[in-house]
Amino acid sequence: MTSENAVTSDEAGPAGGPVGGSAPGGDAPAGQASIKPDGEWLRVHPASPFIRGWVALAAICFFFGRDIFERMLQGRPLMDEMYSGRVPFLIAGGGLVLVLSVLGFILTWYFTRYQVAEGYVRVNTGFLFKQQRQARLDRVQAIDIVQPLLARIFGLAELKFEVADAGESAVRLAYLRIDDARQLRATILARAAGLEPNPERPEEALPEAPEYPVLSVPPSRLVGSLLLSEQSFFVVIGGVASVVLSAITDNRGFYFYLIPAALGLAAAYWGSFNKGYNFTAAISPDGIRLRYGLLDTQAQTLPPGRIQALKVTQPPLWRIFGWYRMQVNVAGYGGPGSNGEGASRTTILPVGVLADVMRMLSLVLPDPGTPDPARVFTAGLTGLAPARGTSPGGTPAAGASSGGTPAAGASSGEPDGGFVTSPRRVRLLAPLGWRRNGFTATDTALLIRSGRLWRELVVVPHQRTQSMALHQGPLARRFRVADLVLHTTSGPVSPRLIQSGLDEARALFDAQAARAREARKRQTSEQWLAQVAPEPVAAALAAATTDSADEVPSTGSTVVQPADTPSAETPSAETPPDQSDLRENPDHQQAPDHRPKHQEGPQHG
Amino acid sequence: MPTEAIDPPGISWLRVSPKYVTVRLVEWAFGNLIAVGLLSLPLVFTLVGWWDWVPRWLAITVPAFMLVLAVWRLVLIPRQVRAIGYAERDDDLLIRGGIFFQRTLVVPYGRMQYVDIGVGPVERGLGLCTLKLHTASAGTNAEIPGLPADEGARLREQLSARGAARLAGL
Known part of the structure; x- marks a missing residue:
């Protein structure tokens, strides 16, 4: 599914040549990505290499800056006398490293381009060793939007596109503006689901599929779950054991072993808390949406x-x-x-x-x-x-x-x-x-x-x-x-x-x-909107579990459409009978009214 | 010990070539004889008198234990080879193996991602091959060793054709 092949000759023009480089990608600045004609090559946000490489930049600045800063604080001359003759060279050297890395960042950014067209998402990267990768949209297994803290501060996000290849993500686009990332996700999911762009107005962006919150995890329950988790059990056991051991052997050394263990455990607890904080699940026609994270936030979409x-x-x-x-x-x-x-x-x-x-x-x-x-x-x-x-x-x-x-x-x-x-x-x-x-x-x-x-x-x-x-x-x-x-x-x-x-x-x-x-x-099609109706059955089951089974027929709406499309309105022959029964009752307006019922869960939890 | 097969009744199993015993014997010899030989070195050294720090009983029991284990494995090899079987059904392939730890595996044709045929040096001399099926799951581990080369080729073509006919997604 994921093919990494050398750039073919017709692709080499736009990817590498100076003329082609300005032609398709240069017309549209990355900022106006909300309106995308099909097949246009786009670039990620210009700031993204600096956010990805901020560690390297910070290291360089730290390496060259620390010594000078310390000397300034101590009132000493900025350079040792023995080095003073070489100051220009040192500064030039440091500047050169800085300029080279920044140039590398810029080149990496310039030559990283992506495209969503004809059922594929394609990403070209690299300027010395070029890599062209394309993944079939209908093979999508999941799409994640990840926002590390720094990217979140700048309103950027990374988009990960997963195919069935248990290794690395098939496509990682880091970083896009958060709105663009959402828009791209909606486009990919809609195309993968079998929605075609409107032939009259192809430049019109597909709206994001509506979603309905299903449940959320309150922070108090998350903290409680961490305290009662398996690792807490071992913490207590380990603590008791070390206290007993130190009491028996009269050796205070055992307490020192606890320090790294406590640090590691604190990190583990923090990691779980940071990841699990504010967990929300929602359902939309293009799949299950999960959102979570305290500092780094992540939004996953799992298609049906x-x-x-x-x-x-x-x-x-x-x-x-x-x-x-x-x-x-x-x-x-x-x-x-x-x-x-x-x-x-x-x-x-x-x-x-x-x-x-x-x-x-x-x-x-x-x-x-x-x-x-x-x-x-x-x-x-x-x-x-x-x-x-x-x-x-x-x-x-x-x-x-x-x-x-x-x-x-x-x-x-x-x-x-x-x-x-x-x-x-x-x-x-x-x-x-x-x-x-x-x-x-x-x-x-x-x-x-x-x-x-x-x-x-x-x-x-x-x-x-x-x-x-x-x-x-x-x-x-x-x-x-x-x-x-x-x-x-x-x-x-x-x-x-x-x-x-x-x-x-x-x-x-x-x-x-x-x-x-x-x-x-x-199971026939990879394009799920044509055959799967997640909403009515989900509502039916949720109603059944909350002892309000009489409401089942009224919640039966067909797939909530992101756009008016022919593909989802035609029930396929493969639909199980109970779903087609629910399809007879297309009640588009009912579904949102019944949504709040699903939100009762967290309160009585 | 009376053994009851765990596989569903009414299946006519195809057995692998009896020549596969030779392959297993060579593998056994490589693994076990070297291990026993290495573990016997302390005994030899103590007998010769180069070493004196190894207790005599330890120098004897460890290689002896390994030897018994190796002989036990050797005795089992023919029965293990006879236990390997496969059966092509209409929609899936069954593979069984093992005497003490039995395993019966079913791989639907539509789930096969690709089919491998591997030939080792000893197998090549005997005209055998090993067929391996891969699904999207790493746990499948479906392997039929000791197939005659023409039977392996036939099976590969057959499986590929049936897999293409019944191909399903993930």
Whole structure:
């Protein structure tokens, strides 16, 4: 998807030649980027190299300035006598370094140009080693707008365009004016969704898609979640241990070990606080919008259907307040260990109550594929199979039937939300977890829950399953159980069904392969506005979870349009029946009226 | 030990070439004999009398333990090779392997990003190859070793054709 190839001959003119350089890019100053004819080459903001390279500039100034400054303070001559003869050379040398780096910045800026046209975003960089990169718009996995503190002061922002290539971002444009960045994001998302520019007035910019806030995390809850997090547990343990050790050994040295540890922990807490502060989630037709950050702010947009897998976790101490955390795998974001920002980018809810979790789930999984999503997901989060007797996984027949027919496990009336847990014989192997470890399948997703103390629920949409494997070790064979591993793109979520009964696991293995196959056939287009209606179903599920199910039909609006387009008005044949029912009732004005209902969540949290 | 297969019943598995045992034997020899040899050096040195600081029991037990482990692995190799199997179904490819730690993998054709064929020096001498499938997930790790070269080529073409026919997005 991401091609890094040498500049071809016809591209070399505008990129490198002095004549071409002034022709396409020079006509339009970067400032007027809000009106962009299709295919125009644009540059990033002129100040951006200085903001990116401010560390280098500051280092140079510091290196040359500090000595002189100190001497001025002490009243000594500005230079040592032994150097005084060479002062002009030194100044000239320093100036030369400065001028060269500034020149480098300017050249880098001059030769960095981008273009959004014909379904591609293209970026040309470099003046000695040229690089031309193009990424297909409909392959977009996520778009982030990042504002580091310094860029924020100057009203600039960086735009990151992610494709499914777990490495670096496919396209990074640093820095644009914040309005231009938003505009570019809207353009890219609209093009990726399949909206074509208006043929009569191609220069008219596409308006940004309207968005509706869904939830926000109050700072008090964020602080509370940090204090009750896993790392706090280890802080307390470490502190107690060092106090006890120093008391026993009568050695004060242990306190000194605490200093670097405390500094590191303070940095970690600060990092989490800085990243999680003011977290807001919103829904818009072009995807889920997440905003967060205290000093450095970040705005992520995840188009519909880009989430490969998701997990809801609850550390033991969070159970006091009923808090949960949600993390996702997105193909472009990569693993959490790749860089520091990965962990915050893959967190779609740093801390939230059950209602928040349900609301986010309704955004991520617009069609839960079960008539009673609240009960099924609650069972996945907190449920526990009965200790003895009517465990659904107890008999192979029950397990095979619920695994064999799609969504039979999620049908109402079954205890424990239809979860098939480990058989009773596993209780020696997993004395705590055997009533908890289990799975259920809805029409659209597989739910895997685990963990008695560290509760975890993993949701994998059927159409996102890459491959699967059954694992069984010697001990598991004695107990006639097996693990089922679902492979997904790299990220914090690694779905694994632990110690399922052999017959159930085998049936699930076959049934899941069939379900994934069916789901893939239904999923046709990368251009989501043509087939996905996130709003009505999201509203329906949110209404269902807040016990106001009678309002469901009235909230049913079609996709809220960023512009009047033909593509979204034609319902495609692939739309699931429940969504097309909602489409019969296009109530454009209703949706905003019902939005405030979604904002109730944070208050009762 | 009676073993019950974890894979779904009713699948006729294709086995890899028995000649793959030779490849595994060569790999085994390289790894284990060198390790045992290196770990035996202290024993040799103490017997010759160059070293006297190594306890005799330690100098004997460590290489002996490694030797037992190596022999155990050697005995398992033919059974491990026999356990490797693959089956082409209409919409996905099944791969199984392992005796103690069994694994059965299903890779849908539509999810395959590309197919690799690798040939090592020993495999080349025996006319074998290793086929590797890649999906968008790094965890897939789908590998069929020890395929005869023409069967590997046939499988690669077959998988590519089926993958193109059923290609899905991410």
